[in-house]
Amino acid sequence: MDYGIAGLFLSAFLAATILPLSSEAVLLGLVAAGGYDPVLLWGAATAGNVGGSICNWYLGRYCLVFADHKWFPLKPDQLQSAQDNYLKWGRFSLLLAWVPIIGDPLTLVAGLFRTPLALFTILVLIGKGGRYFILLWFLN
Numbered sequence: 001m002d003y004g005i006a007g008l009f010l011s012a013f014l015a016a017t018i019l020p021l022s023s024e025a026v027l028l029g030l031v032a033a034g035g036y037d038p039v040l041l042w043g044a045a046t047a048g049n050v051g052g053s054i055c056n057w058y059l060g061r062y063c064l065v066f067a068d069h070k071w072f073p074l075k076p077d078q079l080q081s082a083q084d085n086y087l088k089w090g091r092f093s094l095l096l097a098w099v100p101i102i103g104d105p106l107t108l109v110a111g112l113f114r115t116p117l118a119l120f121t122i123l124v125l126i127g128k129g130g131r132y133f134i135l136l137w138f139l140n
Contacts, residue, residue, distance in 0.1 A: 004030050005040060009048035016052025016128075018104055023049060024135065031139045038136050046129040053097055053107040053124045060111025082109050091115055094123035098131040 008030060012023035027045055030036050066072050067079070074082070086093070086109050094110055097103040110120050 004033070004036060005044045008041065009044040012045045012048030013052040013055075016049045016104060016107070017055055018108070027132070027135060028139065031136070038140055042129070042132050042136055045132045046125070049098075049128045049132070050121065050125050053104075053128070054117070054121065056104060056107040057111035057115075057117065057120055060108040061114065062111075063108075064112065079112075083113055086110070086113055091119060092123065094120060095127040097124045098128045 008023065008026050011021060011026040015021040015023040023045055027041060030041060031038075063072075067074070067076075086106075091110070093106060094115070097107050107120075107124065
């Protein structure tokens, strides 16, 4: 059994969470190995990455129940600052969820501030799917 596509999906999923991973290296390796349909590579990478972002959304969506605990990582003023910035740039900033460093926290903040999941998924899918499309375009 070939684990390339499953590995790409898993690496893309994990890369979209708060873990510091990169799915681009796996994608590049599979393209270099040859024998893979680019549409299948695009689908696996996009589905995995969007799935990881949805995981972040759920983490953000339900983490506020712990906001009054001492160990909660964000103080009230930090939460307010995050909300102000998110509202300033708007929900369409989710089109940039693919950008390194800011993208993963952005998806968590979207859940935190209750962006509707359907809208979230569409915007993240456009951004992340577009990124993988462009990568595969240049790699092939």
